[in-house]
Amino acid sequence: MKEFELLEYLLRxxxxxxxxxxxxxxxxxVTARATPLDNVIDVTIARLRRKIDDPFExxxxxxxxxxxxxxxxxxx
Amino acid sequence: xxLATPSVRTRLTLWHAGVLALVVCVFSAGxxxxxxxxxxxxxxxxxxxxxxxIEKVYREETGDLGELAHRMGITLFEVAEGKTVxxxxxxxxxxxxxxYRVRALADASHRITAARDETALRQTLWTLGTILAIGVPGxxxxxxxxxxxxxxxxxxxxxxxxxxxxxxxAESLGERLPVEHPQDEFGRLAGVFNDTxxxxxxxxxxxxxxxxxxxxxxxxxxxxIRSVGEVALQRSLSAPGYREVIGSMLEEVDRxxxxxxxxxxxxxGESGRIQLALEMVNLNGLVASVVEHLRVLAEEKEQxxxxxxxxAVWARCDPAILRLGLINVLDNAIKYTPAKGTIRVRVKExxxxxxxxEVGDTGLGISAVHHGRIFERFYRVQRIGRGGAGPRDRARAxxxxxxxxxxxxxxxxGSLFRIVLPVPEG
Numbered sequence: 166m167k168e169f170e171l172l173e174y175l176l177r178x179x180x181x182x183x184x185x186x187x188x189x190x191x192x193x194x195v196t197a198r199a200t201p202l203d204n205v206i207d208v209t210i211a212r213l214r215r216k217i218d219d220p221f222e223x224x225x226x227x228x229x230x231x232x233x234x235x236x237x238x239x240x241x
Numbered sequence: 242x243x244l245a246t247p248s249v250r251t252r253l254t255l256w257h258a259g260v261l262a263l264v265v266c267v268f269s270a271g272x273x274x275x276x277x278x279x280x281x282x283x284x285x286x287x288x289x290x291x292x293x294x295i296e297k298v299y300r301e302e303t304g305d306l307g308e309l310a311h312r313m314g315i316t317l318f319e320v321a322e323g324k325t326v327x328x329x330x331x332x333x334x335x336x337x338x339x340x341y342r343v344r345a346l347a348d349a350s351h352r353i354t355a356a357r358d359e360t361a362l363r364q365t366l367w368t369l370g371t372i373l374a375i376g377v378p379g380x381x382x383x384x385x386x387x388x389x390x391x392x393x394x395x396x397x398x399x400x401x402x403x404x405x406x407x408x409x410x411a412e413s414l415g416e417r418l419p420v421e422h423p424q425d426e427f428g429r430l431a432g433v434f435n436d437t438x439x440x441x442x443x444x445x446x447x448x449x450x451x452x453x454x455x456x457x458x459x460x461x462x463x464x465x466i467r468s469v470g471e472v473a474l475q476r477s478l479s480a481p482g483y484r485e486v487i488g489s490m491l492e493e494v495d496r497x498x499x500x501x502x503x504x505x506x507x508x509x510g511e512s513g514r515i516q517l518a519l520e521m522v523n524l525n526g527l528v529a530s531v532v533e534h535l536r537v538l539a540e541e542k543e544q545x546x547x548x549x550x551x552x553a554v555w556a557r558c559d560p561a562i563l564r565l566g567l568i569n570v571l572d573n574a575i576k577y578t579p580a581k582g583t584i585r586v587r588v589k590e591x592x593x594x595x596x597x598x599e600v601g602d603t604g605l606g607i608s609a610v611h612h613g614r615i616f617e618r619f620y621r622v623q624r625i626g627r628g629g630a631g632p633r634d635r636a637r638a639x640x641x642x643x644x645x646x647x648x649x650x651x652x653x654x655g656s657l658f659r660i661v662l663p664v665p666e667g
Binding site: 167193204211 | 484488535538541568572
C-alpha cells in the first residue's frame with residue numbers, strides 16, 4: 166500500500182521538507198522525472214491527508230509550495 | 242598547367258566525335274586500299290593477257306609482232322632473246338610524266354616485257370581519295386555539331402534541375418524539381434531528389450512547429466513567475482506571505498525544469514543517443530506494476546481500471562523505456578477519460594505472433610484528422626494541462642524498442658492505443 170509507505174517515509178523524515186523528487190526516488194523507486202508521477206504523488210498525499218488530517222483539528226501533513234511536504238505537529 | 246575539366250556536354254560530344262572519326266577513318270582507309278587492290282588486279286590481269294597474246298604471236302610467227310599494236314591495242318612492249326632485242330614498240334622503254342605499269346614474262350630463251358598506262362587508275366584513286374578527304378572531316382564536323390546540340394538537349398533537364406535546386410533554400414523547401422519523363426534516368430534522379438526534399442520539408446516543418454510549441458510552453462511559466470514577483474513587490478507582505486510567493490515561483494521553476502528536462506530527453510532520443518538495455522521482460526509484470534502505479538489516479542476519478550493478461554508473455558525490450566512509454570499512454574488515457582469511465586489494459590499476442598499492449602478508454606476519442614499528428618512532439622488536440630512528455634515521446638519510446646504504436650480512435654467513442662513489440666528472437 167503506497168499510502169502506508171509514504172507515511173513511513175514521511176515519519177522517518179519528520180520535521181523535514183520532503184520534495185516530490187525525493188518521494189519519487191525513495192517511495193516509488195522511479196528515477197525518471199515523468200509528469201504523471203507528480204500527479205500520482207499529489208493524489209497519494211491528498212488521500213493520506215484525508216485519512217490522517219481531515220478528521221482531526223491538529224494538522225500534521227503540510228505543503229510548502231514549490232518545495233515539498235513536511236510532516237510536523239504544529240498549528241497552522 | 243592543368244586544364245579545367247570540360248563540361249559533360251563537351252566531353253560527350255568529343256567522345257562521340259572521336260569514336261566516329263576513328264571508325265570513319267578506318268573504313269575510308271579500307272575502302273581506298275580495297276579499290277586500289279581491285280584496280281591494280283584488273284590492270285595486272287590485262288597485262289597478263291597481253292603478255293600471253295604477245296608470246297603466242299612470238300612463238301608462231303615473229304614477223305607479226307608489229308601488227309599487234311593495231312590489231313589488239315597492245316601498244317607498249319618489247320620482246321628480247323638474251324641480249325638481242327627482237328622487237329620493240331615505239332616509245333619503249335616507257336618513260337616521262339605518264340605512269341606505267343610494267344610486267345614481264347621470261348624463260349630461258351626469251352623475255353617479253355609489256356607496259357600499260359595507269360593514269361586512269363591513278364585518277365580514279367585520286368578522285369576517291371579526294372572525296373574521302375573532304376567527306377570524312379565534313380562528317381566528323383557534322384557529328385561534333387549535331388552531337389553538341391543533341392547532348393545539349395539530352396542534358397537540358399539536368400541544367401533545369403540544377404537551376405531549380407540552387408533556388409531552393411530553407412524557406413522555399415516546398416518547391417520541387419521539374420520531372421519531364423519520370424521513367425528515364427534524369428526523371429528518376431529528380432524523383433529521388435524530390436523525395437529527399439519532401440522529407441526535409443517535413444522535418445523542417447516539424448522543427449518549426451516544435452520550436453513554436455516549446456517556446457509557448459516555456460513562456461507560460463516565465464510569465465507566471467514574473468507576474469507573481471511583480472505583484473509581490475507592489476505591496477509589503479508578512480513573512481508567510483513572502484514564503485507563499487516564493488513557493489509559487491518555485492513551483493513554476495519546477496515546471497520549467499521539467500520542461501527543459503523532457504526537451505533534453507526528447508532531443509537525445511531523436512538523435513538516437515538513447516542506449517538501449519535490451520533484455521527479456523515479462524510484460525505482465527511490467528504492465529501490472531504500471532497499472533498499479535497509476536491506479537490512484539484512476540480511483541481519484543472513479544474510473545474503472547482493469548488489467549487482464551494471459552499467462553506470462555515475454556518480449557525483448559528495454560524495460561525502463563517501455564515503462565516510461567506505457568506510463569505516458571496510460572496517464573493520458575486516465576486524463577482524457579471522464580469520471581466514472583472505463584479503461585482497459587490488455588496484454589495479448591497478435592495473430593502474427595507479435596506482442597501487443599492495448600490501452601482502451603471510453604474517453605473523448607481523437608478525430609481522424611489528428612491521428613497522423615498525434616505522435617508529434619507537444620501535439621495536443623486541445624491544449625490541456627502542462628507541457629512535457631506528449632504522445633510523440635511514447636512513440637519514440639516504443640520505436641526505439643523496435644516496436645510501433647497504433648491508434649484506433651473515433652471521436653466520442655474513446656481511443657485504443659496499441660503498443661506492438663516485435664517477436665522475440667529464438
